[in-house]
Structure formats: C-alpha cells, structure tokens
Amino acid sequence: MAIGGAIGTGIFKGTSETVSIAGPAVIFSYLFAGLLLLVVMSAIAEMAIAYPGLNMKGFIRLAFGTKISFVIGWLYCFMWLVVCVIEVIAAGSFLQYWFPSMSLWSLSFISAIFIVAINFMNVKKYGEFEFWFAGIKITMIVLFIVLGAGILFGIIPSSETHYLQNYSQHQGFFPHGWSGVFSALLIVIFSYGGSELIGLTLTETKDAEKVLPKVIKGVIWRIVLFYTVPILIICGLIPWDEIGNQASPFVQVLSAVGFSGSAHIMNFVLITAVLSAANSGIYGCTRMLHSLASEGEAPKQFSYVAKNGIPLYSVILSAVVLVGGTFVAYFSPDRVFGYLMAIPGFTVSLVWIAICLAQLKLRKTYDKLPHFHIWGFPYVTAFTAAALTISCVAFAFSEQNRVSIFVCLGILLILVICSGWTGNKDINKE
Secondary structure, eight states, X not given: OHHHHHSSHHHHTHHHHHHHHHGGGHXXXXXXXXXXXXXXXXXXXXXXXXXXXXXXXXXXXXXXXXXXXXXXXXXXXXXXXXXXXXXXXXXXHHHTTTOTTSOHHHHXXXXXXXXXXXXXXXXXXXXXXXXXXXXXXXXXXXXXXXXXXXXXXXXXOOSOOOGXXXXXXXXXXXXTHHHHHHHTHHHHHHHHTTGGGGGGSGGGXXXXXXXXXXXXXXXXXXXXXXXXXXXXXXXXXXXXXXXXXXXXHHHHHHHHTTOHHHHXXXXXXXXXXXXXXXXXXXXXXXXXXXXXXXXTSSOGXXXXXXXXXXXXXXXXXXXXXXXXXXXXXXXOTTTHHHXXXXXXXHHHHHHHHHHHXXXXXXXXXXXXXXXXXXXXXXXXXXXXXXXXXXXHHHHHTOGGGHHHHHHHHHHHHHHHHHHHHHTTSOTTOO
C-alpha cells in the first residue's frame, strides 16, 4: 500500500515539473529526499517497537498531546484528499493523449467517478483492484527501465544515436545549479508522500520488531530506485528542456524514439498507476478519519464501518471532495498541477517534521532502546527535521507558490483554532 501511494503522479507526471526546475541533476533531489524519508520511516519503526499498539498518529499524540495530534491528523486527511484530486486530474490528462478533443475536466470527472465506485465495493474487491493496479505499474516501470537502458546504450536500435550527449548538452547536467536541485525538493517530497502509510497500519502488524525494519528498508530502496533510474533514462533519451507538461515524460520518451505502439501501452499503464495512487489516497484518508473519530477528534459517524467492510461516511466525504475537486481543472486547466502539487508537498513535510520531533521527545521515555533504532541520534533526526523545515520556509516565500501557501496556511489556521476547542475535551476519560 505504501508503494502504491508513493508511486503515482509524482513520478509519472511530476517528473515534468521537477526536471524543468533542476534538469538532469534533479536525481540529487530524489536521493536527498530519499535520505530524509529513510530517517522518517526509521523513526516510525523505532517508536512502533518501543510502543506496540500505537500508530503514527498515536506517537504524535503521546509526544505532544491531543491538540497537535488533532491538527496533524486532519492535516493528513486534507493532504490525501488533495492528492486524490491530483491523481484523477493526472488520469484525465493522460486520457487526453487518446481523446485530445475532450476537456481535462470531463476526463478527470469520469476518472473520479470510477475511483469512487471502486471504494464503495467491499474490502475484498477493493484489495483485488489495488493489487492489480500496483502490480501493473511496478512491472511497467521495470520494463521501462530495461527498454530505456537498452535504447540508451545502443543495445536496442532506434531512430537516433548518441543519446548520452543529452546529459552534457542543453546547459549541462546542472542547468540551474544546486539552487534548482533544492527548489525541486518540495515536489519530490510530495512524490515520496504516501510511504508513511505504513505508520497507519502498525496496530495490525504482528512481530513488528522483526518485520518493520525489513519492510521499511525495502519500501524506501524500491521507491528511490523507481524514481531515480527512470529519470536518468528519460533525461538521456530526450533533452530535459523538451519535456513538456501535456503527456507523461514516459510516453514522450517512447514516442520520441519511435516506439509509438509502446507509448500507447505505457499511457494505459500510467492511467492505472495514478488511479492506484488515488485508491491508496482514499485508504489513507479514511483510515486517519477513523482514527480521529475513535479518539473523539472527528464526528463519531466517521468511525462507522458498513457490513461490507468499508468506512461508509469517511468514503462518502472523500467521494464528495474528490468529485468536487475536479472542478479545479475546469477553472484553471493550465496551472492546475502547479497549484495542487505544492499543497501536499508542504503538508507531507509538516507530517514528517511532526514524526521526527515526536521521536526526539519520546526516545527518553522508552523502557528500553529497541534493537532497531536510528543511528546518530539525536543529530540525524534533528538534521532531518531542520531540512524539512527549511524546505517549508522556502516554499512559503516562493512567489510561484503564493496561491498554494495561502491555501495551506488557511487550512492550518482553521485546524489550530478547532484544536483549541477539541483539546479542552478530556478524550482519555472513560
């Protein structure tokens, strides 16, 4: 589920944004963000072993109280709702490759209805859809890497040669310097967002001390490799400044090197991939809503689970927001991704910061230090929190993110005000 949530629009559509900001050097943005993710996920695993039975929100609540956990919990729900909207709009943009005469909004709306229908199915059928969605996109990324590397190094013949020159031409590997690398970091963090979904399912994990470290390390390395290697191949096969925002870079590459038939297959895979990420997003949102409702920080109705196993009212809320969110593509089809993708990047950073700070505070309260723990404590955790904070501040002062930051700060202010009312309740009272 974590891989399903993290591999979606961030790689298949967001790479257009990140490559345009940093050029081929954007792989350093992905590697640096991968190191930050490693620390965050390790912090989750460490706290899960020290406090069995608690999930990600439980750690934050134990460290900072109900007010902070209320804000982070609802912020996390808001983030996933925005992510779901991004994913279905991305699906609409990929469908335009086949239906160029149809509007982005109409195709996004159809995609949203499809996802809503899946989430009203019983849990078993939902799981089957997600299994095939995730399996298709991961298999296709591997095949793209093999095919792309074969073309890049001349093993597979194509219409051109000397692809490796694309790394040194067009202003070089670092066309915008290191500033471009760090400027792309927030979108990259959005791309990796979803990996922390593991932190919501910890209460269902058996033998966490043995299982979690292996699972987390495996997920992180797979995610980093699934991003960095395809981007290197994309920037080698097509000049970075020719990668546009209409179709996916994956489709553009295959079309540019003369594999038009493969481009159609890849476009189908991309659609299933982003719909899979939307599926994971609704899962993350409804699971957090259930947790909030169970602890009295959300209306009790959100904890209700129907006979077919779905959290009915949580799914209804998600469906309303998802379908309504597609109207953004109606009013601003050209800049919709620029507006929306920065929002979850900012909120993911805040959630990751909260996880790091919770680990910094809770470490001294452990009964014993777990066998699996973060190396270099407290410096590594503090550095990660500081780096994420700097990323948030840079985002806040970026002129191109002005609309997004007003939305983020507005939602954050509303949640802080609401937490003052909720925090006065003693929800631990039995």
